Amino acid sequence: MDKSSNGKRSKAIDVNRFTLFGAVTFILVLVATYMSLVAAPLEAVQGVHQKIFYIHVPLAFIAYASITVVFIASIAFLTTKNPKWDRLARTSAEIGIISTTIVLFSGSLWGRPVWGAWWSWSDARLVTTLVMWLIYMGYLMLRSLGESNNQTAKVSSIIGILGFVNVPITYFSVYLWTYLHPLPTLQSSTERPESSILMPFLWSFLAYSAVIILIGIVRNKIEKSSDELETIKKQNQIR
Secondary structure (H helix, E strand, O other): OOHHHHHHHHHHHHHHHHHHHHHHHHHHHHHHHHHHHHHOOOEOOOEHHHHHHHHHHHHHHHHHHHHHHHHHHHHHHHHHOOHHHHHHHHHHHHHHHHHHHHHHHHHHHHHHHHHOOOOOOOOHHHHHHHHHHHHHHHHHHHHHHOOOOHHHHHHHHHHHHHHOOHHHHHHHHHHHOOOOOOOOOOOOOEOOOOOOOHHHHHHHHHHHHHHHHHHHHHHHHHHHHHHHHHHHHHHHHHO
16 A cells, blocks of 8 residues: 555545544533533522633633643744744744633623723733733744744744743632632532532533534644645755
């Protein structure tokens, strides 16, 4: 069997796996939606507004995880100079921005009826999350406006590493400075005191993680194809 046949078979397997993973992800999202909107108990104080929790908090953890991947991949790229780590860092930064944007937006929607304000500059968690968003938006702007070369990748990697400092600051901000954001908890004051919000939270976290992984796989493949195209263009220019 020649290499082209092996390549076609490998691609077919990849497509089948991707399709299966997509189907599983869709089912997870349906289950998570049911668990958060129907099965989860109604919060006694916040009422239906508390349901935003099942989007807001899982995506906050996903944002932290994505930026952690940027941090690790950036170190790996500077150490090995392997472009696959740079692609992973770019993809993870995009996912981090998407997640953080939804976190900021959903937080504002949650805060308005519960706190009486869309935004408060006095709340450390809000401000540090916004700073995190700005850092990695700048990271992506540099990637898009800069030339596709090693120098841009190196500078971006340094930003990705230094910007990670804001992640633990953001997470621990509620312990260091208290204002609007409560301390993290998976117990809620509900109309059924014995009930817990843990399982709906875990289903939501699993479902949204699967969605993010799916997006990441697609974006990473696109970035790989883009890098290969740039390499071909440079080779043709040299000739």
